[in-house]
Amino acid sequence: MGIVLGPNRYGKAETRLVRVHRDGDTHGLVDFNVSISLSGDLTATHLTGDNTGVLPTDTMKNTVYAFAREHGAGEPESFALLLARHFVETQPQVRTAEVSIESFAWDRLGPHSFRKRGDHVRTTRVSVTGETAQVVSGVTGLVLLNSTDSEFHGFVEDGYTTLKPTTERILATAVDARWRHAGDDTDWAASFAGSLEALIAAFAGTYSYSLQQTLYAMGARLLEERAEVAEVRLALPNKHHYLADLSAFGLDNPNEVFIAGDRPYGLIEGTVTRDDAPAATAEWWL
Amino acid sequence: MGIVLGPNRYGKAETRLVRVHRDGDTHGLVDFNVSISLSGDLTATHLTGDNTGVLPTDTMKNTVYAFAREHGAGEPESFALLLARHFVETQPQVRTAEVSIESFAWDRLGPHSFRKRGDHVRTTRVSVTGETAQVVSGVTGLVLLNSTDSEFHGFVEDGYTTLKPTTERILATAVDARWRHAGDDTDWAASFAGSLEALIAAFAGTYSYSLQQTLYAMGARLLEERAEVAEVRLALPNKHHYLADLSAFGLDNPNEVFIAGDRPYGLIEGTVTRDDAPAATAEWWL
Amino acid sequence: MGIVLGPNRYGKAETRLVRVHRDGDTHGLVDFNVSISLSGDLTATHLTGDNTGVLPTDTMKNTVYAFAREHGAGEPESFALLLARHFVETQPQVRTAEVSIESFAWDRLGPHSFRKRGDHVRTTRVSVTGETAQVVSGVTGLVLLNSTDSEFHGFVEDGYTTLKPTTERILATAVDARWRHAGDDTDWAASFAGSLEALIAAFAGTYSYSLQQTLYAMGARLLEERAEVAEVRLALPNKHHYLADLSAFGLDNPNEVFIAGDRPYGLIEGTVTRDDAPAATAEWWL
């Protein structure tokens, strides 16, 4: 029996980049949170502290800022691929580079004035080796609610079940979704915009008998509308809204007054894929 | 020398209310976080645990939900006044009732589908006694940025000063603002919308030599445009964006690539008022 | 009618200082989060952006680090007084300096190894003018729980009351306390340790009929044991633990199984003071 090093990686997390693009008086604004992770032959530093193969995480941070100057920063998928390929191509000891970007949207107020949106965060994670490049796009923190058209009944009942079936409830969730692209080259802006729209339209348009049904509808709609996407994963917390019981005060409550709960919450997780989807080349959404 | 009870109050904090207003197939959605605080003669419960004068905080919570059914929930200022007056009028031992509401905005997706906005939280705090009613409205978490038209120079330099004067920087802040109304009856929806617009317009439109100057411009603009408002308080964190030094890589940086900092941050706090503003009847923004 | 500037201040918030004190091989560790706020004649910068009287907030940050080297960093009250006096004495335009420090405790693991405690944050806030120096110490995030010896009954009941009286409940809170010192010179370490101990002992030792009663007991005990303290303020959220109703499963629940609630929560706020306490020279706990 011996103790050995298993899988490992390292990098710089949460490098905060704001890039102003100046086109005369009209400015563009890009706001990224960039995390980089490299793996390869890193045994020496783990076993003896020999850093011969270790590019400092400080250098990764510098590279983010330098690349933003040299290449600009447009779509997060493109910027992430640029960074990841740089590390794989220039560092022989690096086998895989993963770059994740959170992208924050700003609404324009004027030629050089902006207001931050807070309704969702756009995410991307690329995994690049010498031979492969996998791109995953996503969204997190997108909160959606239907005030009707949601039922829940016909479920299993055991000795610990007290929930009553209902034909009318609020359905609300904070969408956490990631979708894996079949390739590494598409119109990322259009792809993201279309994917977001598909998710929202499916949520709003589905008469729902379970949040699972809504999850599947969201994933399927995205795949139907975006040919470049191979697979979708969703994690949907069921943000419970409990109907307030007002009977003690002589009041009815025809689905009008709700208690918004914090914890606990249901959590529905699922994958929607194509039966001919190319296999993933890297683990994703980890 | 004796030990005595000083000022005190109690209440229920963060009651989460979601109110659906049904007008046929088209639904409206109101999303509030309500906090209530009562004060008056509460000596007995502090000194001996005699609760004769204590309305349970659980009852305050119940009242929020019952009132939402009985009276609906529209503008947060109106709902807060309704609640506060109820406690002062029905509980003889209560001298002052304070009700604070955080209000979360949702964009409409369809007749009964909604998407939560996250760009700001609307706040209100009312303080009601038998004779007075003070209404404070506000906004928090509104993040604004100008990518130019901001300078900072001519400041004091002492032995610990290393900051270089600049004629070009990013100016960004997360607006935390509260404004006290002169009366307790106005068109709250129009007042809030107009106030928010005034703050944003002043931020975007001010060529700034200091964040203090921008703060004053924001408060003054709000007072100019909203006659119903007596006084404005602002707390503006200076969300620093540091110009990345890329010279080690042979690159210049003509105000394009910035490091968005977390801590520390400047914090500018100030009041803008009318010289004939009526006095406040309660402490505010505490 | 004119629009005018009201009260204002500015400074640097959340400068994160870690100070190692080396005594041979044995090291000491001080971990502070320092916020500084200055006020005085700041009209020019607000009205015209003339920064003649503005010491940059960047300089305040530098001063924190320089003073930590020059003077060391021991008790937070002393370090805050040192900084505040420096700004009032060296900046003629500054009338008042406020310095707040959050202090994080670490347990020793070895001569130069440490483990962060997370059970509370020690706070201080000093307000210094040319003539006065007010010191407020405090604690936040101290979570205490009694699993019995708490009752709640005899309260007001109105038409919205459904709470049942109880002679047995869990009482739990996250203590947020601040205490104002009569002077500006004491053994700060002993004072803090004794105050914390008094608060904890009073919570644990009070058979409680209301959280207000416990609050008063905590404040009174602190004043009884610490002659240097003039006044205590406490904000105690009532962290509700609801007895789980297991009757649907044929189970009783003799005060054993509880649902720990998040929101809403009761919030009890109060002051305990001496009838001969010297008046405060600055607003506190704002």
Add this chain to the structure above:
Amino acid sequence: MGIVLGPNRYGKAETRLVRVHRDGDTHGLVDFNVSISLSGDLTATHLTGDNTGVLPTDTMKNTVYAFAREHGAGEPESFALLLARHFVETQPQVRTAEVSIESFAWDRLGPHSFRKRGDHVRTTRVSVTGETAQVVSGVTGLVLLNSTDSEFHGFVEDGYTTLKPTTERILATAVDARWRHAGDDTDWAASFAGSLEALIAAFAGTYSYSLQQTLYAMGARLLEERAEVAEVRLALPNKHHYLADLSAFGLDNPNEVFIAGDRPYGLIEGTVTRDDAPAATAEWWL
């Protein structure tokens, strides 16, 4: 080409349980945050909203509270196994049950008084099928710091490297560790206590040339001391402490005054395992 359902699961997250164990006047306190996730044949609810195979998440919550009454709640691993086995054994459509528990420690103040510790959270995650039971224990939020005995040099330098080699720095991290047990039956309390002690001792006792070296030492020490553990995973953020440059003020800084940084941070992730470790039966730490 068809769109199909891929892997999925669902459950109730963050059920907050507080369990008082009464042994006469002396009480014990257990504080858990329980999350449950089930998978199996859930196709119908996704495709058509047919909930025939769906045990409500509300029932999972009820089961947590009922089991706490029926069986008590002791070590989190045991309680998680009890719950997971219940769902697999009683629900024929459930193939796998995963139960995660966050456990919060309290220090005793008296026979029925407690003070919450905040220095770490103990975690467990069990994955149970009809044939297998995998138990992972862990700790998160454990913050450790060495004020010396840390160097970093000999690293790769490329065109974006500006970091200077150092033979003296602070090494600090917030330990996030999980360890997989070889079996499903051990003395969980002793195992956790011993594992925690091993991690801390290895951190404090390792003269470090890289955080990777410290990571490996921590994992190896845990495996050396705990025969029941098969594999350890660690994620160690490098909580950077930057030496303050005080030269502009005529001051040196012999490793005494540090700026504690927030973002970005290094992130070192790695696995330490036994070369004869039994294979994992479920994905873990996801």
